[in-house]
Amino acid sequence: MESRTEFKIKSPPTDAISAVEFGPNSTQFLLVSSWDSTVRLYDIHANTMRLKYNHDLPVLDVAFQDAVHAYSGGLGNTLKMYDINSNTETIMGTHDKPIRKIEHCTAVNAILTGGWDAAVKLWDPRSPTCVGSYLQPDVVLALSVCGDKFVVGTAKRKVCIWDLRNMAGMFQRRESSLKYQTRCIKGFPNEQGYVLSSIEGRVAVEYLDTMPEAQKKKYAFKCHRIKENNVEHIYPVNAISFHSAYNTFATGGSDGYVNIWDGFNKKRLCQFHRYNAGVAALSFSHDGSVLAIGVSYLNEAEIPPGGSDEREIYIRYVNDQETKPK
């Protein structure tokens, strides 16, 4: 389904898409990491691939540090920094196990990685060294920076909040308010809280403030479920991305839908059409005008819906109607 508000990116990766991310201050460049062991940079204005570099093994996440530096890691356990201007790559270091999540924290200008070795590591962008490794209770499945803090979601539904200003110990330790495995976490741009999604078609809105009145506001809701033949199919919510200005967020599920929500008013703002496979990754551009949608089959169902080789990146220009709280 092509229209003027949405188009597919040409020459997509040859395997499932693991992450998409827009550059920090332009809507032009999009980083895409993939299970085909590559990281690609697309120019979405011209709809061309600008460059591509390889890892040894599938890449699970990628992050921009600034407009010209990308960090990527995956099953190869290695964190790579890629300089887009000079086309040079630097190996920053390794985890003991695959790296699942990479985030750039602007507050301290450092790179955070979370891995299946139950560690979160902090990297100094200017020297290829790890400056801190912080043990988590379990395998890291989700990680998001939220201002001065970052939120780690691990297996067994643990949620750990760390304060970058004081990394001597965990800032808060919680259990996920959802009953199923954590799939994705994203911090609100206004740094008040975070949104956590699970594999069981459900999303929780949580607040960092531990005061009872703040905690009273937290809630969870069901989504990404499809009723077929009287059986409700419940899909994992794979991706969350925030609109930086409105604090609304998009969720993408394995059902192939993208929904945009107004978390503060508990409203769904819109739903896009169904994509041919699950939505694996989402990224709003810095100004919230463009949403990149990575569509891939992630082996969530035994039988892939509509062909397992679906792997596309859609670029959708969103408008205020779709993203602004009403």
Add this chain to the structure above:
Amino acid sequence: MGRKKKKQSRPWCWYPFCFLEDCDDNDEDDLQRSLLRNHISLLADNLYSGCRSSPPPQEEARRTDTVYCNREFEDEKILIQHQKAKHFKCHICHKKLYTGPGLSIHCMQVHKEAIDKVPNSLPNRSNIEIEIYGMEGIPPNDAKEHERQRNGGRPGSPSSGEDEPVQKKPKPEGLLGSAPGAMPGMATGLPGMPPQPGMPPLPGMAPHPGMAPHPGMPPHPGMPPMHPMMPMGHVGPPFMGPGMMPGMSGMPSGMQPPVSGASIPPARPLFPSAAAAAVSTAASTASVTGSAPLGTDFKPITSVASGGGSIGPIKPTFPAYSSAGDSICATAIGNSLANSGDQKVTLIATTGAASKIIHPPEDLSLEEIRARLPKYQRRQIDESGRSAQSEAVVTVSQHQQAAALQQAAVQQQQAVQQQQQQQQVQQQQQAAANVAAAAFQADQQQRQQQAAALNALQQQQQRFPRPPQAVMVPASAAAMPVSSVALMAPLMRPTMTLAAPALIHGGNMMRPPPMGLPPGVRKIDDVREIVYTTDSRRQKERMRGGKNVMIIQIETIEIKILDRMIRHRISTTQRLVVLVRLYVLTVRLQGARSLLDECRMNPVWLLKPCFTIQALQGMIGALPPGAAMHPAFAAAPMGFPGPMLTPMMHPRFR
């Protein structure tokens, strides 16, 4: 119903240009159209550039009237019909909606397609969010403008022959001619619709024109694209509409969310690693039992897996690995086999008959499961074969043979697992004891590190006895409470090249001229970089490099403060002073922000006599004045970006 309409309130369509689409009956239109098109932009500008009061030249005014007279209709019903047919019709299913917002919501909800402008309308009057229904909701300015032009362009006497056909071109208009009071005979034929243009607003419709300052205001006050031509006075910036997100409007954009506990450091043991050990016994147990006897080839991997296994309902964090660690590579070869044989995996609870979670049964992330696919294993096996001993390769190859005999493999695996579980029980008991030991060890390590750091500082002090800067280092180091080294886990930026701006901005960038250098310093290039470090090892490296380096031990909060100061454009000198003060006053444990605020609000605070004036002056003099004015600083958007933007100039790359 047959009430006569007042002349000035003959309904007209606010969406201009509508008739170009359907005025096909008399055809001088082509010429006319091209003419019109040529004028569109100009006219549009005239109409909406805010100089509306000054009427355009006569001829253009007439055209304006033509184009923007905005097709008048017999009565509002016909207007509404027209609008439904021409402007509010869904281009996908051809359903006729009633208003622009209605159309857009329809398209969004039914077709999942965003529609951004009203069909068949000029760009400046195509705002889909303005709610216009017939004559309802037309901005009063536009209504006035229309009226003005209508009267002005048609003063009763035909000013020229040429615009007569133009004016008459719209069909209904043609019927009436210019007789203003003519009774529209057909108007009464349509029931249900009051033909009065001044009809009361329908429920849910926009307020009556002229009543509200923002008539026809759609629910979204922002409307960024249409902004310049919107006839409403003040509209909030699109990103911060009034009343939007009231809960957040009070938020400072910056650093500290109003989290009550944010600035209060959590209660914790004194030493970070011990803290980590204490905080997460599970994890630390895993690390303590790291010497699990299984799978010697895959130590780091098995350690966690087996450690986890000893704790509770294990799931192998990375089954391919862990089974490899069990010296059984069955998973790498046949996934289904491994899954069926793997008893330890926790399963996702099913939700009932009426619903089904679309997820593999194991409680692993999709990525972990996918990563076990053979195609993603290939190089892993290769690497392990290469890097580990040849035994691993043997095991693998043996296993490929064994894969043919799957039964055997399963049995073998189960046997191994049983063994493993027994061992794990024992380990678990040990582990509990080990936790305490670990905490103690960590403590010891911290002490060692800390001693090393102090050592390094002292060594360095001996090695680089220098004018003021060098004097400062030991002073600050000495002022530092010993425990703080251990309290603060080294956070980031083990080295920060800070003071000499040349280094901050990358070596080859333009530098401010050397001015006011202290006597000991020959020229700017000679000012050795000042390195703030949290890591003694790197200090030593630096010193081995033999550079002229001044090293200052620095910690988390100082780093934060530095970042903040840079962001706040505090000059280099001031930054340094603040830093010095920080050391001297040993207020590390306060929140960085409050400290900084205090520094900024009360500069006297910085000037307490702790160092001799000479030493301070030396420090300050060593820094080129005006460093803060350096363009790189001004351009830098966030904390400490200098070298990042020009990485090739960074020492690391040289």
